[in-house]
Amino acid sequence: MSDAFADGIDQADRTRGIDGTDRTDRTRGMDHTDQADVFDGPDFRTLVDLVADGKVVILSGAGLSTESGIPDYRGETGRKRQADPMTYQTFIGSAEARRRYWARSHLGWGHIARAAPNAGHHAVAELQARGLVAGIITQNVDGLHQAAGAQQVIELHGAIDRVMCLSCGQRTARGLLDQRLREINPGWRAQVSVINPDGDAVIADDQIDGFEIVDCHSCGGLLKPDVVFFGENVPRPRVDECYALTGDARTLLVLGSSLTVMSGFRFVRHAGERAIPVAIINKGATRGDDHALVALDAPLGSALTALLARLGTAR
Numbered sequence: 432m433s434d435a436f437a438d439g440i441d442q443a444d445r446t447r448g449i450d451g452t453d454r455t456d457r458t459r460g461m462d463h464t465d466q467a468d469v470f471d472g473p474d475f476r477t478l479v480d481l482v483a484d485g486k487v488v489i490l491s492g493a494g495l496s497t498e499s500g501i502p503d504y505r506g507e508t509g510r511k512r513q514a515d516p517m518t519y520q521t522f523i524g525s526a527e528a529r530r531r532y533w534a535r536s537h538l539g540w541g542h543i544a545r546a547a548p549n550a551g552h553h554a555v556a557e558l559q560a561r562g563l564v565a566g567i568i569t570q571n572v573d574g575l576h577q578a579a580g581a582q583q584v585i586e587l588h589g590a591i592d593r594v595m596c597l598s599c600g601q602r603t604a605r606g607l608l609d610q611r612l613r614e615i616n617p618g619w620r621a622q623v624s625v626i627n628p629d630g631d632a633v634i635a636d637d638q639i640d641g642f643e644i645v646d647c648h649s650c651g652g653l654l655k656p657d658v659v660f661f662g663e664n665v666p667r668p669r670v671d672e673c674y675a676l677t678g679d680a681r682t683l684l685v686l687g688s689s690l691t692v693m694s695g696f697r698f699v700r701h702a703g704e705r706a707i708p709v710a711i712i713n714k715g716a717t718r719g720d721d722h723a724l725v726a727l728d729a730p731l732g733s734a735l736t737a738l739l740a741r742l743g744t745a746r
Contacts, residue, residue, distance in 0.1 A: 469727060469728075469729050469734070470729075470733075470734070470737040470741075474725045474726075474727055475725075475727065475737070475738075475741075477710075477724065477725050478710050478712075478725050478727065478738065479738060479741045479742060481681075481682040481684075481708055481710055481724070481725070482558065482563055482682065482684065482710075482738060482742065483563070483742055484681050484682065485562065485563050485565075485681060486565045486679070486680055486681035486682070487558070487563055487564045487565060487680065487681065487682045487683075487684050488564070488565055488566050488567075488568065488676050488677055488679075488680035488682070488683050488684070489555060489564055489566075489567045489568065489569075489684050489685075489686060490568045490569075490570070490677075490683060490684070490685045490686070490688065490695055490698055490699075491555070491567065491568070491569045491570065491571060491576070491685075491686045491687055491688065492569075492570045492571065492685070492686070492687045492688025492689070492690075492695060492713075493570070493571060493687060493688070494686070494687025494688060494689075494713055494714055494731060495549075495551050495552065495555075495571065495575075495686045495687035495731050496546070496549070496552075496571055496573055496575055496687070497687070497731075498549040498550065498551060498730070498731065498732045499546040499547060499548065499549045499552070499573075499575060500542075500546055501543060501546050501571075501573055502626065503687075516631065516660070516661050517532050517631065517660055517661070518660055518661045518662040518663075519660040519661070519662040519663035520662050522655065522660060523597075523653075529644060529653070530639065530642060530643075530644050531636075531639055532631070533612065533642070533644045534621070534634070534638075534639045534642040534644075535631050535632045535633070535634055535639070536630055536631060536632070536656065537609065537612050537642075538621060538623055538632035538634065539623070539626050539630040539631050539632030540591055540592075540605060540609075540630040540656075541609075542626050542630065542632075543572075543573055543591055543630040544591075544592065544605075546573060546575065547575075547578070548575045548576075548578045548579035549575075549731075549732050550732035550733075550735065550736050551686065551687070551731040551732045551734075551735045552575045552576055552578070552579035552581070553579045553580075554732075554735035554736055554738065554739050555567065555576065555579065555581055555686070555735065556576070556579040556580040556581040557739055558735075558738075558739070558742075559581055559582060559583075560580070561742075563742075565583075565676070565679070565680060566583045566584075566585065566676045567581055567583060567584045567585065568585045568587055568673050568676065568677070568695075568698065569584060569585070569586060569587060570587050570588055570688060570694065570695050571586075571588070572586065572588050572589055572590050572591040572658045573591060574586075574590055574591070574592055585669065585672055585673055585676070587659075587665060587669065587670075587673060587694065587695070588658055588659040588665065588694070589656070589657045589658035589659050590657055590658065591605065591630055591656055591657075591658055592604065592605045592606075593605060593656070593657035594607075594608045594654050594655070594656055594657060595654070595655055595656075595657045596647035596649065596650060596652045596653070596654055596655075597652055597653045597654070597655055598647060598650050598651075598652025598653065599647060599649055599650040599652055601647060601649050601650075602657055605656070608645070608654065611645045611648075612643075612644070612645065615643045615644075615645060616641075616642055616643055619641075619642060621634040621635075621638040621639075665694060673698055674698070674701055677698045677701050677702055677707070678701065678702075678705055678707075680702065680707055681707070681708075682707065682708045682709070682710060683698065683699065683702040683707055683708070683709045683710070684709075684710045684711075684712070685699065685709065685710070685711040685712070685713070685717070685719060685723075686712055686713070686731055686735070687712070687713055687714075687731050688713065688717065689713065689715065689716075689717050689718060690711075690717045690718040690719040691717075691718055696718055696719060699719040699722050699723075700722070702722075703722045708724045708725075709722055709723045709724060710723060710724060710725040710726075710727075711723045711725065711726040711727065712727045712729055712731060712734045712735070713726075713727075713728065713731075714728065714729070714730060714731070715728060716728070
């Protein structure tokens with residue numbers, strides 16, 4: 432973690448998200464009457480039956496991690512937030528863009544690293560422990576599924592806690608890079624105004640001036656976070672693994688994804704082409720709602736906790 436994070440962040444902040452929201456507020460605008468209507472309704476009962484049948488494959492998105500304080504890209508409306516994430520083409524093509532990225536990410540990734548699994552992550556891990564979940568495909572790069580104890584997680588878009596060299600392919604822990612950046616930028620500080628979903632910290636341009644970056648310690652090549660940037664292709668073997676997992680499922684359960692981009696939506700289509708039921712839990716409408724047998728608009732933590740409780744009484 433960057434020293435800039437340690438300053439001014441107390442224990443109380445662990446109950447608040449990096450966007451200032453209270454992590455203990457699982458309802459996010461839904462009152463108890465609304466929740467009761469959803470969790471006692473026929474769609475929820477159908478969801479319980481689907482999950483109870485086992486061999487569920489989960490496709491998770493950023494909405495699953497918002498209750499851990501990590502913002503998503505689109506919010507409940509499905510409309511893209513104002514922040515423009517780094518693209519692969521810009522990162523590769525501009526030394527200044529790389530310096531700007533690493534300065535901001537040096538600050539921002541520590542916020543992601545501090546995030547703890549929420550009730551939704553723990554519920555998914557428990558469903559897997561009960562033998563109901565065959566595997567997890569996550570579009571998130573935060574590692575919170577694994578932190579909650581989940582196994583067999585395919586990180587579709589990579590992981591923010593790893594760094595890779597674009598020349599020799601070596602992968603190293605993000606913490607080691609942070610240590611090198613602190614050593615080459617002694618005393619560097621910057622005021623963070625906003626944290627974007629990928630751990631990109633918004634800071635003033637003049638605070639980036641003078642920030643030094645490092646190259647691969649093995650070959651001198653360019654370093655990049657081990658995540659799939661916008662404009663970059665997911666490695667084909669990883670996509671094929673996801674297709675195979677989805678094709679062998681009894682149910683595809685989408686959690687916290689608007690499915691706006693094809694990266695995740697293609698697996699919903701893949702399931703539909705094979706008559707595999709699709710169930711969705713998300714705050715707000717999704718691109719996949721018309722393909723789903725069940726589509727619930729509900730907070731993820733509350734919905735998955737209720738699902739576990741219902742399965743506990745149904746079995």
